[in-house]
Amino acid sequence: MSNPSLLILPGDGIGPEVMAEVRKVIDWFAENRGMAFDVSEDLVGGCAYDAHGTPLTDETMAKAQEVDAVLLGAVGGPKYDSLDFSVKPERGLLRLRKEMDLYANLRPAQCFDALADFSSLKADVVGGLDIMIVRELTSGVYFGEPRGVFKEGNERVGINTQRYTESEIARVARSAFELARKRDNKVCSMEKANVMESGVLWRDVVTEVHAAEYPDVELSHMYADAGAMQLTRWPKQFDVIVTDNLFGDLLSDLAAMLTGSLGMLPSASLGAPMANGRPKALYEPVHGSAPDIAGQGKANPIACILSFAMALRYSFDKGDEATRVEKAVEKVLADGLRTADLLGQEGVAPVSTGEMGDAIVKALGEV
Ligand code: NAD
Numbered sequence: 001m002s003n004p005s006l007l008i009l010p011g012d013g014i015g016p017e018v019m020a021e022v023r024k025v026i027d028w029f030a031e032n033r034g035m036a037f038d039v040s041e042d043l044v045g046g047c048a049y050d051a052h053g054t055p056l057t058d059e060t061m062a063k064a065q066e067v068d069a070v071l072l073g074a075v076g077g078p079k080y081d082s083l084d085f086s087v088k089p090e091r092g093l094l095r096l097r098k099e100m101d102l103y104a105n106l107r108p109a110q111c112f113d114a115l116a117d118f119s120s121l122k123a124d125v126v127g128g129l130d131i132m133i134v135r136e137l138t139s140g141v142y143f144g145e146p147r148g149v150f151k152e153g154n155e156r157v158g159i160n161t162q163r164y165t166e167s168e169i170a171r172v173a174r175s176a177f178e179l180a181r182k183r184d185n186k187v188c189s190m191e192k193a194n195v196m197e198s199g200v201l202w203r204d205v206v207t208e209v210h211a212a213e214y215p216d217v218e219l220s221h222m223y224a225d226a227g228a229m230q231l232t233r234w235p236k237q238f239d240v241i242v243t244d245n246l247f248g249d250l251l252s253d254l255a256a257m258l259t260g261s262l263g264m265l266p267s268a269s270l271g272a273p274m275a276n277g278r279p280k281a282l283y284e285p286v287h288g289s290a291p292d293i294a295g296q297g298k299a300n301p302i303a304c305i306l307s308f309a310m311a312l313r314y315s316f317d318k319g320d321e322a323t324r325v326e327k328a329v330e331k332v333l334a335d336g337l338r339t340a341d342l343l344g345q346e347g348v349a350p351v352s353t354g355e356m357g358d359a360i361v362k363a364l365g366e367v
Pocket of ligand 1: 073077291299303
């Protein structure tokens with residue numbers, strides 16, 4: 001049987017720096033756990049534009065469709081700000097998401113105990129927090145028609161349309177229920193069924209999918225505005241939250257920031273299962289290319305390393321090995337290692353991107 005395949009797209013700015021640390025982790029698994037991947041690497045974003053005049057070539061797109069998982073660093077930078085919209089670095093990322101039809105965006109909010117003081121909330125509210133927000137990514141108000149700014153009488157009117165089909169709701173609900181089964185078995189679905197018809201349909205379809213296919217999972221419903229309050233009041237009441245594109249955009253950012261730095265946040269975007277049963281999948285840190293610190297060895301590689309851990313869990317069915325990576329991260333943080341973005345205390349000297357990566361690799365063999 002051939003090895004699972006992984007396409008690595010480091011991208012721009014700090015993307016290649018953090019991805020170099022992920023490479024060390026991948027090599028560790030090959031050498032120590034007999035887990036080899038067929039890894040290929042290609043260009044996306046500004047560097048692809050520099051080389052080919054486009055932020056994503058058709059060849060790279062085709063490769064992304066064939067592999068078992070794609071791991072992306074970050075794209076963009078001031079050098080590309082004046083480019084035409086059609087060839088901006090971000091268009092490469094959007095094309096990947098669109099053509100791979102990645103409809104379920106997984107945004108974990110996990111607070112490592114060593115960083116609990118780093119949150120804007122009290123340490124006992126966020127310490128040990130581990131929730132997963134599943135945001136519908138390819139439909140809803142960001143895509144619905146009609147949309148635009150129109151003339152109505154003697155004034156302009158701006159229109160966006162919230163539109164969901166039953167099948168779009170059902171497939172993202174299934175993603176959430178499947179995830180819950182691998183976690184604490186609880187799903188909370190959030191919409192505004194009190195004021196939006198699309199929310200009524202959302203609630204109905206989630207309830208139907210639950211009754212027919214996942215009765216073993218605990219399901220609750222909450223209005224999204226109440227959900228935002230509960231997320232800041234007592235976030236540990238949640239396990240998996242499933243919600244639409246717009247509410248998910250807001251709630252996932254809110255939940256993410258409960259845990260501290262942008263340099264810590266991984267994500268996954270999943271689509272329909274391929275012939276081999278694995279979902280189409282793109283893994284990436286939430287942060288951007290951080291041009292202000294690029295090339296200085298200051299970037300925190302943990303978000304990208306945790307994105308690889310998500311790939312182990314959700315694409316390669318290696319949940320135990322994903323936990324090993326998370327525990328290694330937890331250990332180095334508990335040991336007091338901090339990249340510059342995690343520094344709060346006076347007198348603690350930051351470690352570099354490479355030092356953090358090396359420490360995590362060393363810890364992989366110790367946890
Ligand atoms: P950013 O996430 O790149 O940076 C925001 C701030 O967080 C900066 O101060 C940066 O130094 C810091 N930061 C981010 N990641 C870090 C890490 N791993 N370690 C330490 N510090 C980190 O967002 P921005 O500054 O708004 O955007 C910069 C560029 O990135 C823009 O071109 C933007 O379009 C692009 N961008 C790309 C993505 C993506 O590729 N998914 C996402 C967001 C922004």
